[in-house]
Amino acid sequence: MKKQVLIAGGGIGGMAAALAASRAGWDVRMYERVAAFSEVGAGVQLGPNVVRCLQAWGLQKALQQVAAFPEKLQVRSALSGQELGTLELGRTAVQRYGAAYATIHRADLHALLHEGVQRYTDAQLHQGLAIESFVDASTSAQSVPGAETVVTVRTSQGKEIEGDALIGADGLWSRTRTQLLGYQSPRVTGHLAYRALVPQSALPPSLRTRQVTAWLGPRLHMVQYPVRRGELQNLVVIVQGPAPANLETWDHDANARDLEDALHGTSTALQHAVHSVEAAGSGWRLWPLADRPPVRSPDDMAQGLVALLGDAAHPMRPYLAQGAGMAIEDATQLERALSMHDLDVPLRLRRYAVNRWQRNARVQARSTRNGRIFHATGPVRWGRDWSLKLLGERVLDVPWLYRGDGGDASRS
Numbered sequence: 364m365k366k367q368v369l370i371a372g373g374g375i376g377g378m379a380a381a382l383a384a385s386r387a388g389w390d391v392r393m394y395e396r397v398a399a400f401s402e403v404g405a406g407v408q409l410g411p412n413v414v415r416c417l418q419a420w421g422l423q424k425a426l427q428q429v430a431a432f433p434e435k436l437q438v439r440s441a442l443s444g445q446e447l448g449t450l451e452l453g454r455t456a457v458q459r460y461g462a463a464y465a466t467i468h469r470a471d472l473h474a475l476l477h478e479g480v481q482r483y484t485d486a487q488l489h490q491g492l493a494i495e496s497f498v499d500a501s502t503s504a505q506s507v508p509g510a511e512t513v514v515t516v517r518t519s520q521g522k523e524i525e526g527d528a529l530i531g532a533d534g535l536w537s538r539t540r541t542q543l544l545g546y547q548s549p550r551v552t553g554h555l556a557y558r559a560l561v562p563q564s565a566l567p568p569s570l571r572t573r574q575v576t577a578w579l580g581p582r583l584h585m586v587q588y589p590v591r592r593g594e595l596q597n598l599v600v601i602v603q604g605p606a607p608a609n610l611e612t613w614d615h616d617a618n619a620r621d622l623e624d625a626l627h628g629t630s631t632a633l634q635h636a637v638h639s640v641e642a643a644g645s646g647w648r649l650w651p652l653a654d655r656p657p658v659r660s661p662d663d664m665a666q667g668l669v670a671l672l673g674d675a676a677h678p679m680r681p682y683l684a685q686g687a688g689m690a691i692e693d694a695t696q697l698e699r700a701l702s703m704h705d706l707d708v709p710l711r712l713r714r715y716a717v718n719r720w721q722r723n724a725r726v727q728a729r730s731t732r733n734g735r736i737f738h739a740t741g742p743v744r745w746g747r748d749w750s751l752k753l754l755g756e757r758v759l760d761v762p763w764l765y766r767g768d769g770g771d772a773s774r775s
Contacts, residue, residue: 441580
């Protein structure tokens with residue numbers, strides 16, 4: 364008889380977990396609070412480490428149909444507009460790491476995973492229904508060592524459901540995490556992301572792009588790249604400032620004048636790119652950035668019959684472009700762990716956590732460090748710019764990240 368996993372959350376992490384658990388031979392029931400998925404979101408960058416995961420799940424063709432594959436990364440000064448360094452992507456990434464570097468609309472990535480779940484699995488998706496709490500019999504004082512135990516969840520409709528494992532993929536404000544680890548509010552970073560999506564056809568040719576461009580300036584930076592087969596351009600400007608009062612809602616109205624004020628003194632080329640958004644009939648949305656301290660041990664990711672995945676376990680700042688990627692990597696390791704059918708379920712989840720926590724912690728810490736470098740001022744900024752000019756690709760490439768998938772903690 365198949366074991367059954369319950370998944371809290373139907374976002375990118377939840378969909379990846381459902382696909383992974385089904386491939387491991389488990390029955391899957393997934394619970395998502397929202398009644399319908401939407402196009403809300405912006406662009407996502409997928410390094411070769413993540414693209415290899417999608418390829419292993421048979422999703423390469425689906426990815427090619429909706430993503431863009433930038434030819435290079437170019438870093439420019441936000442103040443002067445001068446090129447600081449470049450990193451070849453495209454074929455170079457394939458040769459080095461066995462997979463391309465992709466950029467994709469968040470909604471397209473979610474839809475790709477959702478379609479994979481529907482096509483390749485028998486997973487049950489319950490929308491408009493959330494997991495509110497759980498009881499893990501394996502950790503109770505009355506549990507018998509070696510005996511089969513279950514985790515019982517209570518839904519937002521008051522119904523109780525039993526499963527052999529629970530995966531919390533319910534995001535930054537995860538209720539599963541709160542019950543497992545205790546309440547800790549996410550950290551307010553003081554960084555605000557203004558994001559926009561613009562049809563490239565609505566832009567003058569000089570502002571269209573087939574590459575990733577990062578503009579680095581004091582206390583701010585901007586990233587722009589193509590998504591949706593190159594039909595759209597994703598622009599994200601991150602500045603430092605006070606966050607909106609409601610942090611639980613990650614998508615807010617943005618005041619374009621506030622953004623213009625923050626970009627005062629930046630290069631004409633950068634400002635032209637920013638002004639092109641409204642000129643093309645699009646608008647800006649505001650995303651306050653929050654995170655948590657790096658994962659400290661396997662216990663932060665799994666205990667008993669309950670495990671955390673993606674932002675529920677390790678929310679991170681976007682300065683390494685690996686938030687969605689780490690959730691997908693989590694799922695690939697969850698698949699391997701759940702496939703160990705001769706092990707008790709708590710040990711399988713422990714194996715998953717042991718294989719993931721150090722890599723996730725390293726990516727979290729490096730993302731925070733990159734943010735300080737991106738937004739550097741004074742002598743640190745000058746040193747950053749000279750390093751990029753002198754070393755270029757050696758500074759921009761990340762072999763330890765792109766070669767791995769988190770499967771061996773000793774290599775992470």
